Amino acid sequence: MNQASEPFLHVEPEDIERTSLSIIRAELKEAGIRLDPENESVIVRAIHTTADFDYAKTLVFSEGAVAKAREALRSGAHIVTDTNMALAGVNRRVLASFGGEAHCFMADPDVAAEAKARGVTRATVSMERGTALGVPVIFAVGNAPTALISLCEAIQKGFRPELVIGVPVGFVNVVPAKEQILRTDVPYIVNRGRKGGSTVAAAICNALLYGDR
Amino acid sequence: MNQASEPFLHVEPEDIERTSLSIIRAELKEAGIRLDPENESVIVRAIHTTADFDYAKTLVFSEGAVAKAREALRSGAHIVTDTNMALAGVNRRVLASFGGEAHCFMADPDVAAEAKARGVTRATVSMERGTALGVPVIFAVGNAPTALISLCEAIQKGFRPELVIGVPVGFVNVVPAKEQILRTDVPYIVNRGRKGGSTVAAAICNALLYGDR
Numbered sequence: 001m002n003q004a005s006e007p008f009l010h011v012e013p014e015d016i017e018r019t020s021l022s023i024i025r026a027e028l029k030e031a032g033i034r035l036d037p038e039n040e041s042v043i044v045r046a047i048h049t050t051a052d053f054d055y056a057k058t059l060v061f062s063e064g065a066v067a068k069a070r071e072a073l074r075s076g077a078h079i080v081t082d083t084n085m086a087l088a089g090v091n092r093r094v095l096a097s098f099g100g101e102a103h104c105f106m107a108d109p110d111v112a113a114e115a116k117a118r119g120v121t122r123a124t125v126s127m128e129r130g131t132a133l134g135v136p137v138i139f140a141v142g143n144a145p146t147a148l149i150s151l152c153e154a155i156q157k158g159f160r161p162e163l164v165i166g167v168p169v170g171f172v173n174v175v176p177a178k179e180q181i182l183r184t185d186v187p188y189i190v191n192r193g194r195k196g197g198s199t200v201a202a203a204i205c206n207a208l209l210y211g212d213r
Numbered sequence: 214m215n216q217a218s219e220p221f222l223h224v225e226p227e228d229i230e231r232t233s234l235s236i237i238r239a240e241l242k243e244a245g246i247r248l249d250p251e252n253e254s255v256i257v258r259a260i261h262t263t264a265d266f267d268y269a270k271t272l273v274f275s276e277g278a279v280a281k282a283r284e285a286l287r288s289g290a291h292i293v294t295d296t297n298m299a300l301a302g303v304n305r306r307v308l309a310s311f312g313g314e315a316h317c318f319m320a321d322p323d324v325a326a327e328a329k330a331r332g333v334t335r336a337t338v339s340m341e342r343g344t345a346l347g348v349p350v351i352f353a354v355g356n357a358p359t360a361l362i363s364l365c366e367a368i369q370k371g372f373r374p375e376l377v378i379g380v381p382v383g384f385v386n387v388v389p390a391k392e393q394i395l396r397t398d399v400p401y402i403v404n405r406g407r408k409g410g411s412t413v414a415a416a417i418c419n420a421l422l423y424g425d426r
């Protein structure tokens with residue numbers, strides 16, 4: 001789908017995103033890929049942020065996950081990420097307009113100290129901070145499989161997140177950590193396999209925040 | 214290369230990155246892909262942040278780009294990114310240890326105002342701010358093709374960046390903007406095609422900062 005000799009198109013700054021999303025939808029159609037209409041806006045934004053059409057095949061959704069997450073966000077749910085990159089990518093202006101806040105505890109000095117003392121990752125401790133916020137939370141995990149494992153442990157103890165976005169990227173324990181989330185009974189959006197990342201986590205949050213625009 | 218039934222490995226937190234990089238190198242070798250040793254550390258980190266082995270084929274480097282960029286960074290060069298996500302991903306502690314700073318002008322209110330008044334993107338204006346810093350600069354573009362076009366215009370007028378990392382992702386003008394950088398005479402690391410992103414831009418900066426570790 002890449003042409004090295006592609007010419008420049010004249011597109012106004014405010015139209016670049018809309019044009020990109022139209023191109024993605026057109027190419028999915030050309031390729032004969034039909035997406036579940038409920039999940040389409042999320043999948044298209046994951047492709048938009050990676051230019052990787054694999055996401056059309058590997059993103060999996062628990063029943064009603066998108067509708068439930070949008071309802072939670074509109075009711076003021078917070079978002080907790082496992083990287084400051086993902087935090088930087090979440091549209092906090094829109095989130096705040098619903099009453100929500102976004103958090104990342106990874107760079108907190110007390111998180112680093114506790115992780116070191118316990119011999120666990122900062123991501124593990126960061127998720128525990130998120131589960132202790134005492135408000136409805138959507139977790140967006142784009143980096144650390146240990147964040148997902150930490151959430152699974154909390155879920156086993158009865159914690160109920162509004163949604164787990166499980167899209168860590170990587171080579172060590174990423175695949176089994178994602179599979180573990182799929183076996184829980186909480187709402188999830190998971191990218192099966194090794195791919196994912198902070199940009200994908202943020203794009204999914206934004207797709208949920210934006211609705212079907 | 215994905216196994217849904219992959220078991221959990223016991224890996225200490227401090228060993229996860231090293232283990233991941235070893236897995237990537239082993240799989241490249243298995244696939245018969247030999248990388249130029251000078252560029253290997255950059256390519257492996259791009260794969261590490263995406264789990265996408267396409268980067269082994271699509272990342273292209275001007276002659277000596279990695280060595281020149283490492284020398285520039287060790288001499289205190291600054292880094293300018295086109296997203297706050299990429300900025301969040303750059304290891305600013307290591308950068309500061311060499312005397313450098315990282316900048317992203319995208320969220321500056323005066324950048325937004327100027328972009329609106331001129332009918333250009335904020336990325337265009339942000340890169341102009343970078344070229345006006347008056348210090349040696351490495352530009353890391355993970356999002357906006359207009360940032361690359363802006364840099365090409367500055368280069369045509371005689372501006373000389375230490376390096377252009379041209380890895381915007383997307384569907385509108387991304388491919389021709391990358392090809393335009395390849396035709397300049399400045400040091401570059403470019404990912405041909407549509408793929409790239411803020412995480413890739415940050416990973417390349419960090420690979421340059423870390424040396425061959």
